[in-house]
Amino acid sequence: MTLQSLTRAWEPMSYGFLDASAKREIRRKMLKAIAVPGCQVPYASREVPMARGWGTGGLQISCTLINPRTRIKVIDQGADDSVNAASIRKFLARVSGAPTTNDALEADLIQSRHRVPEEVLREDQVLVLQVPNPEPLRPVQPNMSIARQMHADADYGRMWLQLYEQIVRSGRVMQGASYPSLVNGRFVMTPSPIPRWDVPKLHMARHLTILSAGREKRLHVVPPFTRVEPLVFDDVPYRVEDHGGLTCQRSGARGYFMNEIPQDDGSSIHEVSDSDLGVKTIRRREGEAVAIGATWYENGEMTS
Amino acid sequence: MSLTMDEPTLVTTRPLLTARDVSKAYGPVQALRGVSATVYPGEVLGIVGESGSGKSTFLRALNLEETPDTGSYTLDLPDVQGNLFDLDRYARRMLCATRIGIVYQNPHLGLLMSHSSSGNVAERLLVAGERRFAVLRDKAQRALEASEFPTERMDAPPAELSGGMQQRVQLAKAIALEPALLLLDEPTTGLDVSVQALVLDTLKRLQQERRITMVIVSHDLGVIRTLSDRVMVMRRGEVVEQGLADQVFQDPQHAYTQQLVHAKL
Numbered sequence: 001m002t003l004q005s006l007t008r009a010w011e012p013m014s015y016g017f018l019d020a021s022a023k024r025e026i027r028r029k030m031l032k033a034i035a036v037p038g039c040q041v042p043y044a045s046r047e048v049p050m051a052r053g054w055g056t057g058g059l060q061i062s063c064t065l066i067n068p069r070t071r072i073k074v075i076d077q078g079a080d081d082s083v084n085a086a087s088i089r090k091f092l093a094r095v096s097g098a099p100t101t102n103d104a105l106e107a108d109l110i111q112s113r114h115r116v117p118e119e120v121l122r123e124d125q126v127l128v129l130q131v132p133n134p135e136p137l138r139p140v141q142p143n144m145s146i147a148r149q150m151h152a153d154a155d156y157g158r159m160w161l162q163l164y165e166q167i168v169r170s171g172r173v174m175q176g177a178s179y180p181s182l183v184n185g186r187f188v189m190t191p192s193p194i195p196r197w198d199v200p201k202l203h204m205a206r207h208l209t210i211l212s213a214g215r216e217k218r219l220h221v222v223p224p225f226t227r228v229e230p231l232v233f234d235d236v237p238y239r240v241e242d243h244g245g246l247t248c249q250r251s252g253a254r255g256y257f258m259n260e261i262p263q264d265d266g267s268s269i270h271e272v273s274d275s276d277l278g279v280k281t282i283r284r285r286e287g288e289a290v291a292i293g294a295t296w297y298e299n300g301e302m303t304s
Numbered sequence: 305m306s307l308t309m310d311e312p313t314l315v316t317t318r319p320l321l322t323a324r325d326v327s328k329a330y331g332p333v334q335a336l337r338g339v340s341a342t343v344y345p346g347e348v349l350g351i352v353g354e355s356g357s358g359k360s361t362f363l364r365a366l367n368l369e370e371t372p373d374t375g376s377y378t379l380d381l382p383d384v385q386g387n388l389f390d391l392d393r394y395a396r397r398m399l400c401a402t403r404i405g406i407v408y409q410n411p412h413l414g415l416l417m418s419h420s421s422s423g424n425v426a427e428r429l430l431v432a433g434e435r436r437f438a439v440l441r442d443k444a445q446r447a448l449e450a451s452e453f454p455t456e457r458m459d460a461p462p463a464e465l466s467g468g469m470q471q472r473v474q475l476a477k478a479i480a481l482e483p484a485l486l487l488l489d490e491p492t493t494g495l496d497v498s499v500q501a502l503v504l505d506t507l508k509r510l511q512q513e514r515r516i517t518m519v520i521v522s523h524d525l526g527v528i529r530t531l532s533d534r535v536m537v538m539r540r541g542e543v544v545e546q547g548l549a550d551q552v553f554q555d556p557q558h559a560y561t562q563q564l565v566h567a568k569l
Contacts, residue, residue: 153394157430161416164430165423167437168459233437 016063017095022046023064026219030061030210033221038183039151040134045217055088055113056214058130062088062111065126068097073107078115078259079275085113102276105293114177116198118256118274119293120303121207123224129192131213134220136180136190156180156188159231167236182229189220191228195273197240197257201296202228244300246270251278252285255299318380320345320517321485326365326375327541328358335361336372337541343485343534346515350532350549352525352564358541359521360409363489365389366519367406368396379403381484401431405478409490411470414477417463421448421473424462428480447476452506468499472506479510488520492527504530525564529553537561 014020022044029043048056048063066072072092076085080102088111093100101107104117111128121127137147140158150156159180166174178193181202191199192211202209202222212219222228232238246258249269256277258270272278277292284290296303319342328336336358343349351359364370366377368388376387381403391399400406408414415424425444434440448458453472462470471491478486491507492500508531511518522528528535529549536546537558545558556562 149393153397155397155431157427160430160435161419161423161427164426164437164440165419168420168423233440234435236437 015068015096015098016066016092017048018046018060018063022060026060026064029219030064030221033210033219034208034223036187037223037226038187038189038220040187040189040218040220042218045214048214049091050088052215053132054084055111055130057212057216057219058111058113058128058214059088059091060214061128061210061212061219062092062109063095065109065128066092066096066098070096070098071101071106071108072098073101073104073110073276075110075112075115075117075274077113078273081275102279104274104276105291114193114195115273116194116201116296118272118277118295118297120296121205123206125207127207127209129194129209129211131190131192131211132215133178134190134211134213134216134218136178136188151187154186156182156231159188160233163231163233163236167233173232173236180231182227182231183220183222184226185229187220188231189222191222195241195257196230197243197273197297199228199230200240200302204228240297240302242300243270243297248272248278248281251281253278253281255297256295257297319343320347320380321366321519322376322378322380323362323366324376326362326372326377328361328365328370328372334541336365336375338375339538339541339543341519341536341543341546343517343519345517347534348511348518348520348532350528350535351519351521351538352523352528352535353538354523354564356540357538359523359538360489361541362538363406363487363519363521366485367404367487368400379484401428402481403484404487405481405483405485406487407471407474407478407489407491409493411462411467411474414474415462415470418461420459420461421453421465421476422458424473425477425480428477432481443480444476447480448473450479450510451476452502466499467495468503471495471503475503475506475510479514479516482514484517486516486518488518488522490522490524491520492524493522500527507531525553537564 026043029041033041046060048059050056074085074089076082089100104119109126113130135147137150140162141147141150163173177195178190179196179199180188181191181199183189191202204225206224208224209222230238243258244255247254248271250271253272257273259273260268260270262268280290280292321343323341326336326339339362353359365372371389377389422444425447426440429440429443445455445458448455451472453476462473492503520531532549535549535552537544539560545561553565556565
């Protein structure tokens with residue numbers, strides 16, 4: 001009898017940097033979060049080779065879901081080519097052997113910092129959002145023990161009070177990002193600091209969205225076909241920015257959500273909020289056969 | 305003589321508030337020793353006593369912020385049944401948010417100092433489920449008007465207001481939902497005499513106009529005498545004397561009450 005006969009030959013069973021027990025724990029917590037949409041589920045956030053606050057929460061989820069056949073896309077504030085996005089994409093590919101892409105239609109797993117892609121995602125796609133602060137009640141209740149009780153009681157009156165104060169002071173709701181939203185009619189979540197225009201993209205979406213905060217060690221989930229309703233007063237409707245008439249300075253794309261880039265002379269230019277959509281628009285204009293999927297927002301109207 | 309329907313009457317046989325044998329200890333300190341009280345609809349009960357006599361603890365128990373070691377507490381309201389001390393946290397919160405109003409001695413306990421005054425009032429309406437901005441605004445304004453708060457300052461945060469104005473915001477917040485019971489914990493302590501008089505006038509007018517049932521705690525006999533129909537005197541966690549306000553102040557029976565009534569600087 002030899003040691004070799006008693007053990008199995010080595011094979012690459014574990015992918016994605018984290019050890020199997022860490023991934024198993026995160027998978028269990030993800031399943032729990034899927035079962036209770038919008039509820040923050042604590043998990044043992046592991047160390048990853050990246051500083052806290054740079055997407056460690058999203059990275060752990062991606063490392064848990066990834067395998068060598070998963071096609072990954074990483075977005076940083078709508079851009080695929082930022083240093084942060086490129087570094088995370090390279091890291092994920094290196095630790096899993098997974099292929100990468102910039103095309104939202106081709107990707108199986110999309111890790112994103114603060115943006116939902118412009119093209120509508122499918123049932124077989126997973127969106128992982130990096131979240132700095134998962135607790136929507138923190139601005140109104142600094143004591144987290146009491147905040148947990150408020151979640152348990154669905155005591156969200158003070159969230160509306162925040163909106164009331166904004167209307168009283170500024171004449172309109174000023175919450176431009178991280179807009180508090182009620183998930184499945186039960187839990188209020190802060191949908192990462194995605195812009196206000198991205199929140200309706202989560203409502204009854206076909207894809208699974210996992211929001212994870214590595215520093216705060218919590219994740220929450222919007223399962224497919226789940227209601228995500230921004231908190232509003234009955235007589236003050238929710239409005240997204242009207243970008244229907246804006247044109248992307250780089251790509252010439254028109255009728256999509258745009259990032260505003262202030263200029264030195266006080267004016268502003270705009271760039272489409274999803275850089276890959278801009279690239280696709282340019283390639284198509286230059287005669288390439290590029291597939292552009294249906295988008296959430298077209299010509300000033302939400303489509304889905 | 306017969307009573308007509310439009311004649312207001314205080315004649316009733318059922319108390320709104322009934323507390324029985326309420327006791328509470330904080331470690332070795334016995335804060336309440338078998339305190340019992342009844343308050344009838346539209347009546348004002350004043351609780352008086354020296355510092356540490358247990359009057360604020362009793363008031364907090366009535367606001368369901370404290371759970372006594374023993375005793376019972378009932379409110380005679382259509383949808384409120386049983387001993388309220390047995391309610392779970394959620395039921396307590398909803399009851400206090402909708403049926404019981406409270407004005408604290410320290411406005412920091414009752415108000416969000418950096419939010420607008422109208423927002424503080426609106427918060428109470430939001431907890432009760434109101435989700436229309438225009439209605440919130442309107443009801444907040446009306447409650448502030450009723451508490452004689454200058455409505456042109458309704459969007460100023462309490463942190464920028466005087467103590468008397470902060471108490472008016474607290475009062476507006478407390479009455480915004482027209483509570484069945486209003487609890488007042490030393491509402492005029494710390495205010496100068498002229499502002500005290502204005503706040504007392506407002507309370508008296510509100511009580512007369514709306515027939516709000518009130519329990520007011522104070523160590524100031526003047527305040528208690530001005531507002532109360534009945535008075536309960538507490539000492540070392542016990543009720544030493546109770547009766548009609550005039551009766552207690554004019555003919556105090558207990559030695560401690562006599563000492564209080566005749567005490568002068």
